[in-house]
Amino acid sequence: MNTMNTTVTKEAAMPDETPVPVQEERPAETIIQEGATVGTPFADDPKFKLRNVEVFYGQDRAIKNISLDIARNEVIAFIGPSGCGKSTFLRCLNRMNDSIDICRVKGDLHLDDENIYDPKRDVVELRARVGMVFQKPNPFPKSIYDNVAYGPRIHGLANRKSDLDDIVENSLRKAGLWEEAKDRLDATATGMSGGQQQRLCIARAIAVSPEVILMDEPCSALDPIATAKVEELIAEMSESYTIVIVTHSMQQAARVSHRTAYFHLGHLVEVNETNKVFTAPEHELTESYITGRFG
Amino acid sequence: MSDQSKQAEIVRQSLKRRYRKERRFRAYGIIAIAIALSALVVLFADIIGKGHSAFIKTTITMDVDIDGEMMYLDDASDERQMKMADFVEPLIQALMREIPGAGESDRDAVRDLLNPYASNQLRDALKEYPDLLGTTQTMELLSHTNVDVYVKHAGDDNYSIKLNQQQREWVDQLVEKGVVDTSFNDVFFSRGDSRDPSRAGILGAIVGSLLTMAVTLVLSFPIGVAAAIYLEEFAPQNKLTDFIEVNINNLAAVPSIIFGLLGLAVFINLFGMPRSVPVVGGLVLTLMTLPTIIISSRAAIKSVPPSIREAAEGIGASKMQVVLHHVLPLALPGMLTGSIIGMAQALGETAPLLLIGMVAFIVDVPGGFLDSATVLPVQVFLWAGSPELAFIERASAAIMVLLAFLISMNALAIWMRKRLERRW
Ligand SMILES: Nc1ncnc2c1ncn2[C@@H]1O[C@H](COP(=O)(O)OP(=O)(O)OP(=O)(O)O)[C@@H](O)[C@H]1O
Ligand SMILES: [Mg+2]
Numbered sequence: 001m002n003t004m005n006t007t008v009t010k011e012a013a014m015p016d017e018t019p020v021p022v023q024e025e026r027p028a029e030t031i032i033q034e035g036a037t038v039g040t041p042f043a044d045d046p047k048f049k050l051r052n053v054e055v056f057y058g059q060d061r062a063i064k065n066i067s068l069d070i071a072r073n074e075v076i077a078f079i080g081p082s083g084c085g086k087s088t089f090l091r092c093l094n095r096m097n098d099s100i101d102i103c104r105v106k107g108d109l110h111l112d113d114e115n116i117y118d119p120k121r122d123v124v125e126l127r128a129r130v131g132m133v134f135q136k137p138n139p140f141p142k143s144i145y146d147n148v149a150y151g152p153r154i155h156g157l158a159n160r161k162s163d164l165d166d167i168v169e170n171s172l173r174k175a176g177l178w179e180e181a182k183d184r185l186d187a188t189a190t191g192m193s194g195g196q197q198q199r200l201c202i203a204r205a206i207a208v209s210p211e212v213i214l215m216d217e218p219c220s221a222l223d224p225i226a227t228a229k230v231e232e233l234i235a236e237m238s239e240s241y242t243i244v245i246v247t248h249s250m251q252q253a254a255r256v257s258h259r260t261a262y263f264h265l266g267h268l269v270e271v272n273e274t275n276k277v278f279t280a281p282e283h284e285l286t287e288s289y290i291t292g293r294f295g
Numbered sequence: 296m297s298d299q300s301k302q303a304e305i306v307r308q309s310l311k312r313r314y315r316k317e318r319r320f321r322a323y324g325i326i327a328i329a330i331a332l333s334a335l336v337v338l339f340a341d342i343i344g345k346g347h348s349a350f351i352k353t354t355i356t357m358d359v360d361i362d363g364e365m366m367y368l369d370d371a372s373d374e375r376q377m378k379m380a381d382f383v384e385p386l387i388q389a390l391m392r393e394i395p396g397a398g399e400s401d402r403d404a405v406r407d408l409l410n411p412y413a414s415n416q417l418r419d420a421l422k423e424y425p426d427l428l429g430t431t432q433t434m435e436l437l438s439h440t441n442v443d444v445y446v447k448h449a450g451d452d453n454y455s456i457k458l459n460q461q462q463r464e465w466v467d468q469l470v471e472k473g474v475v476d477t478s479f480n481d482v483f484f485s486r487g488d489s490r491d492p493s494r495a496g497i498l499g500a501i502v503g504s505l506l507t508m509a510v511t512l513v514l515s516f517p518i519g520v521a522a523a524i525y526l527e528e529f530a531p532q533n534k535l536t537d538f539i540e541v542n543i544n545n546l547a548a549v550p551s552i553i554f555g556l557l558g559l560a561v562f563i564n565l566f567g568m569p570r571s572v573p574v575v576g577g578l579v580l581t582l583m584t585l586p587t588i589i590i591s592s593r594a595a596i597k598s599v600p601p602s603i604r605e606a607a608e609g610i611g612a613s614k615m616q617v618v619l620h621h622v623l624p625l626a627l628p629g630m631l632t633g634s635i636i637g638m639a640q641a642l643g644e645t646a647p648l649l650l651i652g653m654v655a656f657i658v659d660v661p662g663g664f665l666d667s668a669t670v671l672p673v674q675v676f677l678w679a680g681s682p683e684l685a686f687i688e689r690a691s692a693a694i695m696v697l698l699a700f701l702i703s704m705n706a707l708a709i710w711m712r713k714r715l716e717r718r719w
Contacts, residue, residue: 014602096605096608096609099605099608101532122321122609124611124612125611126611127608127609127610127611128610128611130607131610132605132609133609134602134605134606134609135426136602138600138606139601139606140606140607140621141603141625150607150610150612150620151610151611153610154611154612154613154616154620156612159678161696175517201606204610205607205609205610208610208611
């Protein structure tokens with residue numbers, strides 16, 4: 001498989017030697033070969049094993065034959081131009097697409113060798129293991145305490161009030177929010193700043209001790225300082241969680257992720273070590289994107 | 296450069312035009328509101344102008360000799376004697392004493408100044424305190440409706456005064472002496488309907504309305520909210536649910552009298568439920584308010600931000616938990632507002648209730664859900680159709696009471712929404 005990918009790369013890389021950029025003449029569709037991802041999309045003993053994934057919105061094919069492994073305890077960043085399907089693909093991983101009526105998912109998606117899309121599978125259990133943080137901070141209009149305690153409560157993770165208190169404190173500590181929030185746990189969460197709200201949402205997600213955290217542009221509504229805090233947090237969390245993060249900021253991808261996946265028009269074009277993607281991308285579309293020629 | 300200044304000039308001119316348009320639009324708006332407000336003012340002025348006098352009753356206050364001999368009564372605690380006793384004579388005697396010019400031949404004319412109900416007042420007093428027999432008591436007695444009309448509307452051409460010249464002079468004298476006086480009409484608020492205007496009250500209609508509304512609320516709120524939640528959250532999107540949705544929207548526009556016909560056919564003829572009772576009225580009004588409640592509840596559910604739903608789903612809340620913990624609390628203020636507006640509509644509804652017999656003449660204040668009753672708007676309808684002007688003024692007064700109920704219900708809706716919203 002890898003050898004085949006390299007061949008594609010060589011073919012694609014050749015036109016780069018000509019002085020005039022070729023991209024203008026050749027539309028991107030013709031450069032991408034469906035299902036052929038450049039780089040190292042596969043791993044041994046992965047957390048997620050995703051094969052030939054296709055997602056349809058009605059008749060539209062939003063994800064086109066993507067195969068990818070996500071390793072344990074890695075931070076993988078999804079990058080790509082707007083509308084290329086990053087969110088759609090991310091939401092397949094905990095079946096958040098289920099609530100969209102017209103959305104259909106095809107292919108084999110496995111979490112620890114269990115089929116995610118098994119019709120008999122309980123999404124509640126899946127989502128307890130695969131948590132999610134959204135683009136816009138979306139705390140419940142309840143107190144800070146209740147926000148974090150909600151997950152443990154509905155899953156029955158704490159039998160006593162003191163257990164619950166511990167979970168809330170630990171989650172808030174891990175999310176770097178404890179110092180700011182400990183004196184106003186009963187204040188409503190919507191009264192916090194955007195950055196605090198987003199960290200609260202992260203605390204809420206880790207309160208149920210998930211194995212994986214999916215983050216869809218978690219910093220796009222935050223200022224640089226709040227962003228830095230969240231990024232720090234991601235770095236710390238990578239020790240105990242597998243993290244998938246969608247981002248529009250290439251610097252952010254470079255700072256927080258181990259591997260980076262580049263999406264384009266529903267295709268997974270390239271997956272490589274983050275360093276490699278940003279210094280020596282294998283695919284010409286990746287290069288065009290990271291050098292800012294489109295996106 | 297000149298291009299830019301030309302453009303700026305064009306923008307300036309178009310700005311002027313835009314502002315003019317804006318001003319014109321605002322003027323239209325103000326005119327529209329002024330028309331609506333003046334219509335409201337005319338309505339209120341008319342109703343209050345006609346109805347305010349119904350809140351006043353005319354009474355005759357005098358010393359009554361409760362003389363056992365005159366009444367053929369020597370023991371007021373004896374029920375048989377009480378049934379036979381003459382409670383009118385002492386009153387006539389007392390009133391004759393207040394009118395020095397009246398001779399024995401004027402007895403009937405004097406009696407006609409007193410309300411037929413006045414003797415009941417004396418009897419009730421004696422029933423309660425048998426010891427009053429043989430004493431002289433100052434009593435405040437209800438005047439005859441004709442006296443009431445004369446005292447309140449003497450100069451008004453709309454009212455025909457049914458007292459003769461002699462009686463008018465007596466009443467004038469009595470008013471001067473302070474024997475005939477006006478006071479707050481408690482009778483109006485403490486009794487059911489009556490053939491005699493000065494004894495007719497709206498308590499029966501108020502209680503009837505409350506009982507009917509209670510049935511409506513208890514049935515329509517849970518059913519409406521449950522239907523809305525099912526349609527919004529659980530129902531699959533298919534032809535059947537589309538069909539249901541179209542029909543609910545249509546039902547909201549069906550004339551209310553149709554629901555009355557339905558109620559008559561189903562509840563009374565098919566199920567054999569009694570006529571004129573609050574239970575059947577409440578059932579019919581439930582059918583009528585359900586579409587309103589369902590539609591407004593669905594709108595309230597739709598307006599819950601999807602991000603909250605996603606957040607809960609993302610943590611692993613089940614569908615039911617998402618709905619119960621997050622959607623419902625956020626949608627509740629909107630649902631309540633819609634329901635109270637639906638209830639206010641139901642409170643003012645007349646047509647369907649006419650068909651199920653809640654238009655009957657009912658004197659007693661209903662004591663339960665299965666007692667014959669009427670409701671406020673039907674009471675208005677009944678009185679407004681009466682040829683007697685004394686009833687017309689009571690109809691206007693009843694409208695005022697109805698409006699007061701509606702305003703307080705709407706105020707309640709606003710208060711509840713404010714409160715619930717603050718909690719969240
Ligand atoms: N709910 C939906 N219904 C129909 N089409 C959708 C829906 N959500 C996304 N799509 C389509 O799927 C494609 C991928 O969308 P997606 O949101 O995954 O892109 P994205 O990479 O996350 O973009 P962005 O960076 O702007 O968030 C787009 O063409 C979009 O129009
Ligand atoms: Mg997206």
